[in-house]
Amino acid sequence: MLCCFRIPAVASIGLLLVACSFARAADYEMVVSGPLLSAFSDSSTFDGTNHGTLPPILDLAALDGGSFTATFRFSTVTPLTGDFALYDLPAPAGMTSFDLRNSSGAVVHHGSDPFEANAIVQDNVGSPPFVVDQVLLGSSVSAISGSAWPVPIYSASGDVFSVSDVSFSATLNGDNYISDLSIPTSAATYLAFPDRVFDVVLEFGDGDYINRVGPYQLVDTMVQYQIAGVTVTPVPESGLIWGLLPAVSLLARRTSRQ
Numbered sequence: 001m002l003c004c005f006r007i008p009a010v011a012s013i014g015l016l017l018v019a020c021s022f023a024r025a026a027d028y029e030m031v032v033s034g035p036l037l038s039a040f041s042d043s044s045t046f047d048g049t050n051h052g053t054l055p056p057i058l059d060l061a062a063l064d065g066g067s068f069t070a071t072f073r074f075s076t077v078t079p080l081t082g083d084f085a086l087y088d089l090p091a092p093a094g095m096t097s098f099d100l101r102n103s104s105g106a107v108v109h110h111g112s113d114p115f116e117a118n119a120i121v122q123d124n125v126g127s128p129p130f131v132v133d134q135v136l137l138g139s140s141v142s143a144i145s146g147s148a149w150p151v152p153i154y155s156a157s158g159d160v161f162s163v164s165d166v167s168f169s170a171t172l173n174g175d176n177y178i179s180d181l182s183i184p185t186s187a188a189t190y191l192a193f194p195d196r197v198f199d200v201v202l203e204f205g206d207g208d209y210i211n212r213v214g215p216y217q218l219v220d221t222m223v224q225y226q227i228a229g230v231t232v233t234p235v236p237e238s239g240l241i242w243g244l245l246p247a248v249s250l251l252a253r254r255t256s257r258q
Contacts, residue, residue: 036066038222041056043217054219073094074089100200138163154206154207162203167199190227196230197224
């Protein structure tokens, strides 16, 4: 938003300089929502003698028939050329929050504290009949309320993988959903994609879970939701607002002394 003030010419020059010093890439918040599509968990354990299983990390029974809402923050990028781009998005980008709800609308799990955010953009990738457009925004999430992670037995902390993402994709049939490798900032662009999903993918591994020879624990839990609603709004640039205030304050002090 551009704000205009009736101020003396000298003050306006100082104001412009302060505003320019705070210029940066614009940030946006995407809010998505929709119903549950699928829920899955697989696990195995071995204590050196006996094999077993572990419960899901999320309460899948409680999520049955439910829905979700999630917010992803991202910044605009200078688009690469070609047909594929992977962007590392600087903090505070990421899946800032998500709520997984039961069939009555009550929150079962709340996710927050994102890190390592990234974006993947594909524009006309592949060859007929499998040419794809896709925009994927994802990040790791360090906190999920109500999650049941196993207790490490064979290592100090175990290996934890906790990711959530939004994916918008289409297999092209003469149509086109994006025109370059920028991250779209229009909700209409995202809603035009026929395949729109939100994923939470969690994994815990402990001990020899890769080779599965020595003792180990392993559990993978995943939920996927249909994205039915999308909004994208710019994040107010607070740095610009605070940059203007000192100049206005200085002008007021000078005027009062005259």
